[in-house]
Amino acid sequence: MTTKTRFAPSPTGFLHVGGARTALYSWLHAKANNGEFVLRIEDTDIERSTQAACDAILDGMNWLGLTWDEGPYYQTKRFDRYNEVIAKMLEEGHAYKCYCSRERIEAMREEQAANGEAQKYDGHCRDLAPRDSDEPFVIRFKNPKEGSVVFDDHVRGRIEFANDTLDDLIIARTEGTPTYNFCVVVDDWDMGITCVVRGEDHINNTPRQINILKALGAPIPEYAHVSMILGDDGAKLSKRHGAVGVMQYRDDGYLPEALLNYLVRLGWSHGDQEVFSVEDMIQLFKLDDINKAASAFNTEKLIWLNQHYIKSLDPEYVASHLQWHMDDQKIDTSNGPELSEVITALSERAKTLKDLAASSRYFYEDFDAFDEAQAKKHLRGVAMEPLTLVKQKLTDLTDWSVESLHATIEATATELEVGMGKVGMPLRVAVTGAGQSPALDLTLFLIGKERTVERISKAIEFVADRINS
Structure with missing residues (x-):
């Protein structure tokens, strides 16, 4: 007999975390047994069922990749x-x-x-x-x-x-x-x-x-x-614990792989293994291994998994999800580096795609002002000479590569007989507006020559005004 499972939500609200885990377990049981998975919308509560809720359920299932073999069937039909x-x-x-x-x-x-x-x-x-x-x-x-x-x-x-x-x-x-x-x-x-x-x-x-x-x-x-899913305070998971609708996790910058991996471990385990690809889940999952005790939601663990997947998945794939956040934050990516390059540069620091999008804005658009604390510390009078010299060298540079940029910054420090920090920190604040970025040579490479030189000029003007004020 062919194994056949179903997920049958009522369209009276969003696809919540508990429902998504139930759908995942049902989907995995079908896939693990070469069976079929059915999606059924139980909309007999006509007064409370809405089309918006139906759409939210379908969006959530599609975003998670829990594709169905049959359906969606609607009870009202x-x-x-x-x-x-x-x-x-x-x-x-x-x-x-x-x-x-x-x-x-x-x-x-x-x-x-x-x-x-x-x-x-x-x-x-x-x-x-x-x-x-x-x-x-x-x-x-x-x-x-x-x-x-x-x-x-x-x-x-x-x-x-x-x-x-x-x-x-x-x-x-x-x-x-x-x-x-x-x-x-x-x-x-x-x-x-x-x-x-x-x-x-x-x-x-x-x-x-x-x-x-x-x-x-x-x-x-x-x-x-x-069993039900509890909040980290032991109470039944609800809105006051944060995001409970699946698509809210998308909006907050989580990858579907991270949420799936987290949900499968909320009540099921395979030894001490923490990271599971979808293929791992299908191969290892058994209904009889589900724990009957309630599980507590731990946001820190989800963030850890999200960081893992941002770093380990194909940057091109992660970029397909990051683009949504760039659009949501109204960052025009048409004039700047490839998103996959930005992901490679920033993935070590990023907890969520939402944060990654926000922290990569300077690669695509100019900023109005320097971070006040960083400017006060690094864009002082002593920065005038290194900024002026490095601007000249970068303007003359014909090979805009990471290697050449690294050599240029080193050459500036050597010529001025100062440490790399005396050149690097003013330069970083000048081109990013803030005090943190990936490796400076990579940062300059991704920002591009024209933008880099223009921003150094702006920083030099800022330092000059500060000297004269």
């Missing part, structure tokens, strides 16, 4: 199929019409609560003869009263629910729309899902869904219920 199955269940006695009013249900629950009983439907309409009436009704699944539901969860082991603790679930509302728990069952059956990977909050839904599958004569998939 399958109502005819759900109604067909419901009609058959009514005909075969697996479901029934319930005419109980809202008032009766509420009174029943209040009485059960007062008696310390579990609040569930009491089966009042379960065995009544069908009515020929215009009264409003819901349709309920006739859940077995005896026995129990047992399933072996890949994460949690053997789980058992007694049938007499389960409700006669509503499978169609008064207005005729099918409910979430019922649609999920029909979808998993029709789509041939062999393994359901989802959050632990769905554990209580599982026995109800298994009983409906049994009533339909449908195969029962395997299940893996993964």
Whole structure:
């Protein structure tokens, strides 16, 4: 049998971190077993579902590279199929019409609560003869009263629910729309899902869904219920912990490889290994190795992984992601060095692509002012002579290469009989506006000859004004 998994988010908000990890685990289980991965949008909550949320889910999945083999399927486009199955269940006695009013249900629950009983439907309409009436009704699944539901969860082991603790679930509302728990069952059956990977909050839904599958004569998939993700303070991950929507991590400057690597380790491990390529994950991942304990999100670890991937991935590939940030920060990269060259130069220092974009601005556009502290320290009167000489030498330079630039800076220091710092630091502030940059020869090479000479001239004017003031 072909392994077939699914990710089935509700489009009521962004694709959040917990959902992305569930999608990743489901995707990996399919890929590790040469199977298929289905994307299904569970949009039966019509009032809360939005197109914007659908788009955000698809954007997040695409950015992470979690491509699907089938879908996306939308539940709202399958109502005819759900109604067909419901009609058959009514005909075969697996479901029934319930005419109980809202008032009766509420009174029943209040009485059960007062008696310390579990609040569930009491089966009042379960065995009544069908009515020929215009009264409003819901349709309920006739859940077995005896026995129990047992399933072996890949994460949690053997789980058992007694049938007499389960409700006669509503499978169609008064207005005729099918409910979430019922649609999920029909979808998993029709789509041939062999393994359901989802959050632990769905554990209580599982026995109800298994009983409906049994009533339909449908195969029962395997299940893996993964634990929630906590913030680094031990509380449930939420907006107050920072970014929780997947695309916010893109906006904050993370590479998808870093987030995927981080998410896979939030509950799964392979020895002491920390860095996993997607190929490593597919080769090594097993559902049975997922830890059932909740995992705590650690932003510092994610940053560490992001730095690793910025440094280790092909600069051309990283550049394809950096371009988004350059555009977002309105940095025109058409007049300047190749982005891949900038990445090679700055990758040792960069924590995020957002920071990398901001710190590379001087390669592409001129700055209005020098950093005040750096200018005060390095653009003083003593800098006039080295700046003037190095400008002359650079103006005369015909071979604008890293090697020639390095030799020129050294020659300036030698001629003036000063240390390299006496030339290098004023020159660095002059051409970058600040006190930090990659190796100075590489920095000058990437900025280019014309810009470099113009900026040194500006710095010389700055020093002259300071001397004369």
